Amino acid sequence: MKKTDKVITFLGNETEFEGKLKFDGTIRIDGHFKGEIFSKGNLIIGEEGLVEADMHIAYVAISGEVHGNIIAEQRVDIHAPGKVFGNIQAPVVVIDEGVIFEGNTRMYQAKDAAEKKNSVVGSDQYVGGPPPNITAIYGIVKDEATGKPLKNARISTRGPAKNNTESNGSGYYELINLKQGKWKLKVEAKGYRKQKAEVTISSEGTYEQNFSLKPKT
Template sequence: MSRNNDVQPTAVNLICDGTSIKGDVQASRDIRIDGYLNGKMQVNGKVVVGNTGKIEGDINCKTIDVSGRVEGNIIASEMVNLKSTALILGNIATDKISVEPGAKFTGSCKMGEAAPAKDEKKK
């Protein structure tokens, strides 16, 4: 069987603690950041920002779990999970959000595309 046909459904990209990357990142699979990234992220799967992870830049993904620090806007088409150690400095747009006690979030949150329009009609 050709190596090009082998699929690793559980493969995850990993940026380890102590690693710094400057530039935009595009990934078709899940990615975990335990190091530092200065740039935008476009991920077709799940993003995990570990306790030691720090991202300075906007993130666009399906789902994201944040235990570390994100300084930028997050657009997640499915779900945002903010763990108790998370620090978010930026806006969030998502379908669903989960915030554990202790998580810090400075910015606005928009859930679903119809939510603002409904609020405006009630006024």
């Protein structure tokens, strides 16, 4: 069976499940899960998701509410309006402004990233790249003349699906959990000429695409 990066919704809104969860690939929880989670894959918890569980995972992105301890092999992202009540152990924890986090963090070195620094950072400063076990396009948006990173540059896509984002305070952006195929990217920033690029995703992995924007004259 061919492996894909399709996000599979495990629990939809207003659904509940209690037990032990093991899976490969990527799943999304928008309902209520209670129990234990163990996986080498990726977990996405939507804004309506409520998870009461200790978990050992590769990567988790949290926009909902989690009660339990988290061990992540690659990275933990907590997006607003996410809430986490428990301890986190991971190489990198990225926290948006406006989230609630009550617990402790313990950092350790990722097995396949010996030169990366362990850190808890705000999402506005993160430049570390996406977790290596997901399919993603990432890069830096900067001013062509000065090399200064550009914040809030809008990255929009056309391709197998729509997936838009903005660059952070370090000029960094990432588009994760992408399908295979041709992705056309367009970057726009106030006071700069827009720029386009095309990235072909032919297999799992991360694809770097940087942008240097020219100021409008």
